[in-house]
Amino acid sequence: xxxxxxxxxxxxxxxxxxxxxxxxxxxxxxxxxxxxxxxxxxxxxxxxxxxxxxxxxxxxxxxxxxxxxxxxxxxxxxxxxxxxxxxxxxxxxxxxxxxxxxxxxxxxxxxxxxxxxxxxxxxxxxxxxxxxxxxxxxxxxxxxxxxxxxxxxxxxxxxxxxxxxxxxxxxxxxxxxxxxxxxxxxxxxxxxxxxxxxxxxxxxxxxxxxxxxxxxxxxxxxxxxxxxxxxxxxxxxxxxxxxxxxx
Numbered sequence: 001x002x003x004x005x006x007x008x009x010x011x012x013x014x015x016x017x018x019x020x021x022x023x024x025x026x027x028x029x030x031x032x033x034x035x036x037x038x039x040x041x042x043x044x045x046x047x048x049x050x051x052x053x054x055x056x057x058x059x060x061x062x063x064x065x066x067x068x069x070x071x072x073x074x075x076x077x078x079x080x081x082x083x084x085x086x087x088x089x090x091x092x093x094x095x096x097x098x099x100x101x102x103x104x105x106x107x108x109x110x111x112x113x114x115x116x117x118x119x120x121x122x123x124x125x126x127x128x129x130x131x132x133x134x135x136x137x138x139x140x141x142x143x144x145x146x147x148x149x150x151x152x153x154x155x156x157x158x159x160x161x162x163x164x165x166x167x168x169x170x171x172x173x174x175x176x177x178x179x180x181x182x183x184x185x186x187x188x189x190x191x192x193x194x195x196x197x198x199x200x201x202x203x204x205x206x207x208x209x210x211x212x213x214x215x216x217x218x219x220x221x222x223x224x225x226x227x228x229x230x231x232x233x234x235x236x237x238x239x240x241x242x243x244x245x246x247x
Contacts, residue, residue, distance in 0.1 A: 002203035002210045004032065005196050008184045010214050015221060023221050025184050025194060033181040035216035036203055040179055043071050074206045075176065082175040084162060087155065094163040096155045101177040103160050111168035113145045124148045124164060136165045179204040
């Protein structure tokens with residue numbers, strides 16, 4: 001994890017060094033969430049690009065220098081099993097995730113049929129809603145307990161909903177979750193100054209992303225305080241970092 005106070009104080013130091021303005025905690029928290037999400041979502045196109053290098057045998061596979069593994073490593077903290085509960089409510093009739101955190105991507109879906117002998121823990125194929133409807137209606141292609149089929153939708157309060165055929169007794173999903181929004185919290189001192197609180201929420205990204213977080217936040221700070229030089233400097237630095245990583 002990246003300490004949010006380290007990032008905030010660094011951003012303020014750079015902005016104040018040449019009297020370029022000030023960013024409030026509320027503004028910083030909004031920018032911190034935005035930049036963290038941007039970095040997190042960049043892992044997927046970056047991973048695809050590096051994977052193509054693997055397929056062409058042009059990627060370094062030496063320990064600690066394999067970029068595909070490095071990107072995968074950064075995603076590990078966000079990967080966990082999401083337990084879905086069946087909701088038989090009117091208009092729902094599906095497996096709903098109502099746990100903590102927001103699911104970003106669904107991975108392997110396992111349907112468990114424990115009323116049979118032997119029990120089946122079957123990998124479940126994901127299909128679009130139109131394909132799901134066509135396949136499940138056909139007697140020739142109808143899913144079985146060994147080869148179940150599912151489709152996704154949206155449940156109450158934008159929850160993730162999965163419908164499975166045939167109906168399993170339990171459903172477990174390997175999923176990626178979005179990072180929790182960082183927050184620099186504070187108390188107010190006698191002079192009205194902001195004092196860092198240890199109840200703050202740190203960035204969930206890997207420590208190697210600290211520099212990218214600072215650069216990304218500074219770029220948006222330039223927009224807030226209307227200083228194009230900050231935007232240009234931060235953008236140039238970010239481009240240089242990206243080129244060094246991908247070259």
